[in-house]
Amino acid sequence: MKSNNILQEAKQAIEQAQSQSVLEELRVKYLGRKGIVAEFFAQLTKLKGDERARQGQELNALKHEITRALEQRENAMQTLALEKLAEAEALDVTLPGARLPYGHLHITTQAIEEISRIFAQLGFQRMRYPEIDWDYYAFESLNMPKGHPARDEWETFFIAGSQQTLTRPNGHPLPEREGRVRAAEHPKLGRMVLTPHTSNGQVREMERRRPPIRMINIAKCYRRQSDVTHAPMFHQFEGLLIDRNVSVTHLKGTLDYFARAYYGKDRRTRLRPFHFRFTEPSFEIDISCGICGGTGEIHGERCKVCKSGWHELGGAGMVHPNVLKAGGIDPKEYSGFACGWGIERMLMMKLKLSDIRAFYIADLNFLEQF
Ligand code: DAH
Secondary structure, eight states, X not given: OHHHHHHHHHHHHHHHOOSHHHHHHHHHHHHSTTSHHHHXXXXXXXXXXXXXXXXXXXXXXXXXXXXXXXXXXXXXXXXXXXXXXXXXXXXXXTSOOOOOOOOOOOHHHHHHHHHHHHHHHTTOEEEXXXXXXEHHHHTGGGTOOTTOGGGGGGOOEEOOOOOXXXXXXXXXXXXXXXXXXXXXXXXXXXXXXXXXXXTHHHHHHHHHOOSSEEEEEXXXXXXXXXXXXXXXXXXXXXXXXXXXXXXXXXXXXXXXXXXXXXXXXXXXXXEEEEEETTEEEEEEEEEEOTTTTTSSEETTEEOXXXXXSEEEEEEEEEEOHHHHHHTTOOTTTOEEEEEEEEHHHHHHHHHTOOOGGGGTSOOHHHHTTO
């Protein structure tokens, strides 16, 4: 009978169907109200008795088989669709995650940490002293009496005074503390300044504790100046050591140790006589050039980098007795040395940079190199 062929044909078509809509078409074609199976059923009326019953059973079986084939195909298609979806949206939680861009400390901060580490090896403790301070700590206690013209060398920013009483949001006046309330001027400590150097930490440290003192103060400094080697805000570093019988030898040894640790084993320092009000004797510290090794010459020609064999690093000297006295320390019993120089200047020398502004413009192309 035909129904066998029909079943084969239907099964094949169903098996090959690639979409729900094709399946639906097939369902209509075979099982629909006017479909092939329905037509066979209609023809049953022409038959009689047993034959009709037998063919009726066969047709029911055919209908059943086709229904099952449709169901199976539909299930298979759904499973396949789910598998595809699973594949497309697969999340393997065991895979390494996407890394966020990883930043690093600013090159100036790196230098500050490195300098602190080197001095810590010699027992120097890092301190933080104000970056807005009284004239007294920035100048007067450093052997520059009120009105002394040596102040002029520092291009200092003074804080403008105000006669206004500062109040809290609720209208109550702030407590009358140093500089909080009135003019930025104190009867004894003078005006307030943006510290032009870190030397303000010297007498503050002496006031804080008795010798032996070994401290470094690294802080921001401010001066009214701006060009390729000067910025209105920059960083300085100040070393201070006070103990019994401290001499220039200790200063020289400390500087050499630092130069080797920071710049490299073959570097040396040299002291040149100079003048600072707060040290006596005073020196400028030079460091031997890393290119020509301090000779000033390469193959008989003048070194283009240093031109003399040496680079100027900063100032230093033996703490002036008046500074010790200002800090309440007896200069007959104790002596000490101090040194100070700019962090950016050191970095520029180490990295051979010519423009100080690179440190402040937050240019990632520059910063990511370090
Ligand atoms: N404070 C000086 C400046 O900014 C540098 C300096 C010189 C610091 C000599 C010192 C020192 O501690 O002893 O120009």
